[in-house]
Amino acid sequence: MMGWYGGGMGGGAWIFMGLFWVILIAAIIWLVVRLLPSSSHSGATTAPPHQVSGQESPLDVLDRRFASGELDLETYQAQRAALIAARGSR
Numbered sequence: 001m002m003g004w005y006g007g008g009m010g011g012g013a014w015i016f017m018g019l020f021w022v023i024l025i026a027a028i029i030w031l032v033v034r035l036l037p038s039s040s041h042s043g044a045t046t047a048p049p050h051q052v053s054g055q056e057s058p059l060d061v062l063d064r065r066f067a068s069g070e071l072d073l074e075t076y077q078a079q080r081a082a083l084i085a086a087r088g089s090r
Contacts, residue, residue, distance in 0.1 A: 058083050 009017070056064070062083065066076040 059080070062071075062076065062079055065071050066073075071079070
């Protein structure tokens with residue numbers, strides 16, 4: 001007749017079982033993190049340092065308006081110089 005101490009798992013089996021559960025839990029966590037949407041996986045580019053909280057800087061707005069043809073060259077240069085002068089006086 002076998003007693004309580006005669007059967008069961010040896011030390012190697014306990015190590016294997018513990019390692020199995022650690023790997024399984026790590027794989028589940030990795031999968032959940034990988035499948036959740038985040039800004040780093042959405043293809044969004046990071047904002048340049050002069051942009052704050054997704055807003056364009058005044059120079060960016062001015063550059064965009066000039067590039068789209070809303071401003072002529074003289075107006076663009078005058079407004080750009082005024083913005084740079086105002087930024088330098090802060």
